[in-house]
Amino acid sequence: MTRLQRLKNCFSGLGIDGMLITGMANIRYLSGFASDEQGVASLLVADRPYLITDYRFDEQAREQRTDDGVEIVVRARAEESLGQTLQRLAKGAAIKRLGFEREHIRYSHWQALAADLALDTECFKPLSDVVEKLRRRKDAMELQHIRTAAQVADAALEQIANKLSPGVTERGVAVELEYALMQRGSEGVAFPTIFASGPRSSHPHGMPTDRVIERGDMVTIDFGAVIQGYRSDMTRTFVLGKASTQQREVYSLVQEAQQLGVDRVTAGVACSEPAKYVAEFLNNSPYARFAGDGLGHAIGLETHEKPYFAKEDDTVIEPGYVMTVEPGIYIPGWGGVRIEDDILVKDEGIDLLTNFPRKLIEID
């Protein structure tokens, strides 16, 4: 069954007879049209699906379309608002109750559409996670892209790890890492590379700066590749020179936490379970108050997808889910350690997709 058909099958349960898709990853998933720029296209799914864009993306839409049934509508932006175009198409398709993606539409955009659409307010229905739920179980082609993205990340990190040495800057090495990713086929980077050294490594999301790396520093690198839109996401923490006793202690703790987390992930288990288990493990350590909350997230066309490995997320893990496991200890003024891998949940067990060594690496 096509992805569009799977979506249409949800309509009666949702009480709608058409749906407006504005999330770019959802548009890509359903139609093939690929852009990271919010707003350059919308997908109206009714009996007949319409991809609405403008002249700048007309040829691209025709080339990328994965389903010949999708009609491309090129809107003259100066002459017709998106709401007017939608109203015209919705009328033609006899749509009475139109769903929209409440997480993927700006308030201003929603206001303008609601004003242009000749629908009662209650017939323009805010919906959550409709396409996202279809996207959770990755198919064989999607898994192939994520596997490749993970392999590209492994190889790029291996290539640049030996460039880590006292005297280089965070930014200098981060640039080499991103170049290595792209040379291996990554379409840009999955997200801005996190690269934090020394005391800065306690910033869970520290961007690379011109700080010069010194002997004794811990260096945390969190980065990902993109293949056909599918992302990988991996973190490793290195020590420059011989690790101190406390560096070893914190590293071992995080490594054990990560392994415990990975070991708890299996089809049929609620996402909250590994999260609670690892949180309890870290809370019983001397570093309890420095443990980050949240253990991981699903990944695919977006870096952060639902479900989350979080205490409050009771989603049951299914085969075909790809998720990160990434505990961390962050000690302000001292530094931090995070270890993160991507795992594929299978019918039986899991596959680790990122495989750069997890053991403490002391770089001379």
Add this chain to the structure above:
Amino acid sequence: MTRLQRLKNCFSGLGIDGMLITGMANIRYLSGFASDEQGVASLLVADRPYLITDYRFDEQAREQRTDDGVEIVVRARAEESLGQTLQRLAKGAAIKRLGFEREHIRYSHWQALAADLALDTECFKPLSDVVEKLRRRKDAMELQHIRTAAQVADAALEQIANKLSPGVTERGVAVELEYALMQRGSEGVAFPTIFASGPRSSHPHGMPTDRVIERGDMVTIDFGAVIQGYRSDMTRTFVLGKASTQQREVYSLVQEAQQLGVDRVTAGVACSEPAKYVAEFLNNSPYARFAGDGLGHAIGLETHEKPYFAKEDDTVIEPGYVMTVEPGIYIPGWGGVRIEDDILVKDEGIDLLTNFPRKLIEID
């Protein structure tokens, strides 16, 4: 006067006594906190401004804060919703009428906040372009960053132009260009590099593919650097080998249109003027139906800022505005030409910030 003070001075005219800032570029402009990730921080501006974030960005917020008056509020995400935090702060600050940024808040986010805030609906006011208007005239420091970004782009393009030759792929050269940008200090890329060769150059926004560049191809490259968050945006079109008569003709037409556009930009003129002038010029050419609409846009912390050089934009151009001028001709199946520069509007005249040669370059 500080940026925050300039914002507060707008409050009485807007009928508010506090404002919630959720646009990341606006947060950066006002507070110094820099992230491209929507939602990781919010800024509540009342008598006392509050930057609300979570443990992941606590240290970063303290380091980047440009105004000591900004209080950092670290929210425990699992314990308090953003709306609850806001309600607590708004109550303490005696905010009765709170404005929000209608263009920078998702419908779902707005819904959740509106539910948590103990404000009447009409006291949670949607506003447009409030901080954006403050950002239009760039100050000396901002101009320095944009100038640097433009110089970095000029130099990077010069470095990779000689790598354009029959047999290389679009993606291969695009990767080298992005690497050259970052080696020169660019913080990533201003936007995903547009790189389209041969017939694909008719895609105004074509992403690089594995297409092999051939003799006779036109190649359009549209890219930008980022320095301290400030962007440049430049397009050049090359011909591989000797240009055909038609390639010369289209190139000359676009080059003349671009020069006419640049020449019409001056303080005191409405944005619509250069747009209409260039549109009329192209509409009187044999390629009228292949001309792209829109002549350019302002640029700064974001690649696309208002105002636009568009027929319907009557904003009067002021000194300190930085804008692009980028006419194009796009002929499906044949190819396209676009030439784009960044210009700074001064009290008298303009400065061209991007200076890579505009003349037709035939690459042997």
